[in-house]
Amino acid sequence: xxxxxxxxxxxxxxxxxxxxxxxxxxxxxxxxxxxxxxxxxxxxxxxxxxxxxxxxxxxxxxxxxxxxxxxxxxxxxxxxxxxxxxxxxxxxxxxxxxxxxxxxxxxxxxxxxxxxxxxxxxxxxxxxxxxxxxxxxxxxxxxxxxxxxxxxxxxxxxxxxxxxxxxxxxxxxxxxxxxxxxxxxxxxxxxxxxxxxxxxxxxxxxxxxxxxxxxxxxxxxxxxxxxxxxxxxxxxxxxxxxxxxxxxxxxxxxxxxxxxxxxxxxxxxxxxxxxxxxxxxxxxxxxxxxxxxxxxxxxxxxxxxxxxxxxxxxxxxxxxx
Amino acid sequence: xxxxxxxxxxxxxxxxxxxxxxxxxxxxxxxxxxxxxxxxxxxxxxxxxxxxxxxxxxxxxxxxxxxxxxxxxxxxxxxxxxxxxxxxxxxxxxxxxxxxxxxxxxxxxxxxxxxxxxxxxxxxxxxxxxxxxxxxxxxxxxxxxxxxxxxxxxxxxxxxxxxxxxxxxxxxxxxxxxxxxxxxxxxxxxxxxxxxxxxxxxxxxxxxxxxxxxxxxxxxxxxxxxxxxxxxxxxxxxxxxxxxxxxxxxxxxxxxxxxxxxxxxxxxxxxxxxxxxxxxxxxxxxxxxxxxxxxxxxxxxxxxxxxxxxxxxxxxxxxxxxxxxxxxxxxxxx
Numbered sequence: 124x125x126x127x128x129x130x131x132x133x134x135x136x137x138x139x140x141x142x143x144x145x146x147x148x149x150x151x152x153x154x155x156x157x158x159x160x161x162x163x164x165x166x167x168x169x170x171x172x173x174x175x176x177x178x179x180x181x182x183x184x185x186x187x188x189x190x191x192x193x194x195x196x197x198x199x200x201x202x203x204x205x206x207x208x209x210x211x212x213x214x215x216x217x218x219x220x221x222x223x224x225x226x227x228x229x230x231x232x233x234x235x236x237x238x239x240x241x242x243x244x245x246x247x248x249x250x251x252x253x254x255x256x257x258x259x260x261x262x263x264x265x266x267x268x269x270x271x272x273x274x275x276x277x278x279x280x281x282x283x284x285x286x287x288x289x290x291x292x293x294x295x296x297x298x299x300x301x302x303x304x305x306x307x308x309x310x311x312x313x314x315x316x317x318x319x320x321x322x323x324x325x326x327x328x329x330x331x332x333x334x335x336x337x338x339x340x341x342x343x344x345x346x347x348x349x350x351x352x353x354x355x356x357x358x359x360x361x362x363x364x365x366x367x368x369x370x371x372x373x374x375x376x377x378x379x380x381x382x383x384x385x386x387x388x389x390x391x392x393x394x395x396x397x398x399x400x401x402x403x404x405x406x407x408x409x410x411x412x413x414x415x416x417x418x419x420x421x422x423x424x425x426x427x428x429x430x431x432x433x434x435x436x437x438x439x440x441x442x443x444x
Numbered sequence: 445x446x447x448x449x450x451x452x453x454x455x456x457x458x459x460x461x462x463x464x465x466x467x468x469x470x471x472x473x474x475x476x477x478x479x480x481x482x483x484x485x486x487x488x489x490x491x492x493x494x495x496x497x498x499x500x501x502x503x504x505x506x507x508x509x510x511x512x513x514x515x516x517x518x519x520x521x522x523x524x525x526x527x528x529x530x531x532x533x534x535x536x537x538x539x540x541x542x543x544x545x546x547x548x549x550x551x552x553x554x555x556x557x558x559x560x561x562x563x564x565x566x567x568x569x570x571x572x573x574x575x576x577x578x579x580x581x582x583x584x585x586x587x588x589x590x591x592x593x594x595x596x597x598x599x600x601x602x603x604x605x606x607x608x609x610x611x612x613x614x615x616x617x618x619x620x621x622x623x624x625x626x627x628x629x630x631x632x633x634x635x636x637x638x639x640x641x642x643x644x645x646x647x648x649x650x651x652x653x654x655x656x657x658x659x660x661x662x663x664x665x666x667x668x669x670x671x672x673x674x675x676x677x678x679x680x681x682x683x684x685x686x687x688x689x690x691x692x693x694x695x696x697x698x699x700x701x702x703x704x705x706x707x708x709x710x711x712x713x714x715x716x717x718x719x720x721x722x723x724x725x726x727x728x729x730x731x732x733x734x735x736x737x738x739x740x741x742x743x744x745x746x747x748x749x750x751x752x753x754x755x756x757x758x759x760x761x762x763x764x765x766x767x768x769x770x771x772x773x774x775x776x777x778x
């Protein structure tokens with residue numbers, strides 16, 4: 124029995140690891156045609172799905188690999204369409220360029236806005252619930268926060284589009300759907316995670332510590348600042364990491380609110396696009412190199428989330444400990 | 445315990461294999477999804493036959509049909525006879541739909557959009573509502589000097605394909621620069637994208653001084669004002685079911701070419717220009733299965749008229765459905 128239990132536990136743990144590695148490998152393989160084609164320029168190029176004149180001879184492309192075959196097949200389809208409608212154009216002399224700068228910037232900016240908006244509020248909620256509010260109020264608000272976390276993202280998207288976006292546009296000007304709207308709604312979505320986990324970790328502060336501080340004449344503010352926050356640091360950082368993970372990958376709500384155009388925003392009320400939204404919007408109709416470029420974006424998102432979360436984890440948690 | 449599990453497993457396997465044989469599977473175009481869905485429901489009520497149609501988009505539909513992953517596939521982009529032959533597929537039209545230009549201009553109704561104006565709006569050249577390219581067709585209207593916002597689909601869609609196809613037919617420059625695509629990197633700096641037709645509808649409703657392309661059903665359900673658009677003959681046509689029908693009747697879909705044609709911008713003095721036919725692909729080597737598919741569509745042609753009209757789609761005219769039926773007969777799939 125002991126052995127079986129050990130094996131079961133081990134296999135469940137290794138399953139996660141295998142899945143993670145497996146996802147990474149499949150992403151890499153499907154993204155390979157785009158990686159070969161665009162290389163690291165993909166990250167700095169802001170043109171998505173843009174036709175440009177082909178400089179190199181098409182024959183060198185065909186010998187590349189089997190992705191060239193897929194592209195070739197698509198070109199035949201296009202050419203077929205052409206002899207019906209595009210009579211005076213030879214589509215073979217152009218190729219389509221994909222660059223991921225806009226969605227990458229969009230993802231990072233929305234996450235940043237969401238975090239900047241929700242972090243102070245979440246801390247306020249947590250402090251209020253853990254230390255200030257009387258028990259019955261604390262329970263009611265606590266349940267409300269947890270319910271907020273259970274709302275599906277599509278509902279946040281619809282609410283944001285129909286009710287929240289017009290208010291934001293009235294207050295800040297610009298379009299209804301923008302970086303700002305998407306970031307704020309995203310902030311509301313990650314708020315409950317941060318607030319609930321922070322509250323729980325604040326609640327673990329031993330009463331002895333707090334009481335001794337009070338006995339030494341500390342005010343409530345000083346106790347919160349000097350005892351509770353340092354004590355629950357690890358939990359707070361953990362909650363931020365969890366919230367970051369959700370904010371980076373959130374698709375549905377952001378898809379309705381970000382405006383979905385491949386243009387770098389010049390101000391905060393401009394519409395733009397994020398990586399998950401680009402994938403959700405374009406996957407259905409993507410083929411060939413376009414599909415591969417989407418997988419390249421997915422791979423980049425994977426690496427971004429991985430990097431941010433591991434930096435947060437190793438750097439901050441080490442310092443906290 | 446193990447016995448119970450085996451029984452449960454066996455019965456689920458049996459059950460799924462039974463239903464899998466029973467259900468006709470389709471996938472593809474999302475443009476006609478709403479009407480297909482209602483047809484399938486009504487057909488199921490009457491005959492008990494189950495059909496599954498999943499909207500994946502036209503490109504995925506074509507892929508599925510080529511890979512024989514489904515019994516039939518929907519596509520907004522017709523395949524040429526050459527491609528059909530190479531992949532051993534048959535093709536026929538399913539239904540005709542229309543795209544309208546919805547707009548939000550406070551205090552102004554009865555907007556007219558000339559062909560040049562539609563292209564100028566889509567390409568981002570018309571930046572203000574009182575731009576001469578728009579104003580010249582709207583002499584009576586007092587168009588404001590307000591920034592124009594163009595609303596388009598954010599996700600890849602057959603609606604976009606059909607709209608850009610129309611633009612390509614209208615403007616040579618558009619054809620050369622952008623062509624007909626299911627998703628487009630829209631030019632200009634004053635446009636926003638909405639997810640799905642309902643997303644576009646919401647943005648049109650909320651954004652003052654906006655204009656965008658949207659299917660007729662969503663525009664009329666959301667009380668969005670629809671512009672009168674100039675057709676090939678130079679007449680301004682109000683988007684109504686009747687003008688769509690006139691346009692559909694003018695469409696030249698030839699069974700000899702496997703109905704390979706996009707019907708946008710048809711001839712005729714009273715035809716509404718932005719119409720689109722959507723197509724069905726079936727694998728040629730499965731006549732028995734295809735007979736079930738054609739039975740469904742044949743039912744839809746004759747009984748699905750009211751459902752289609754309710755959703756803003758145009759049932760195929762009788763002359764065309766007769767041609768389709770002969771086509772089925774010739775291919776041995778009726």
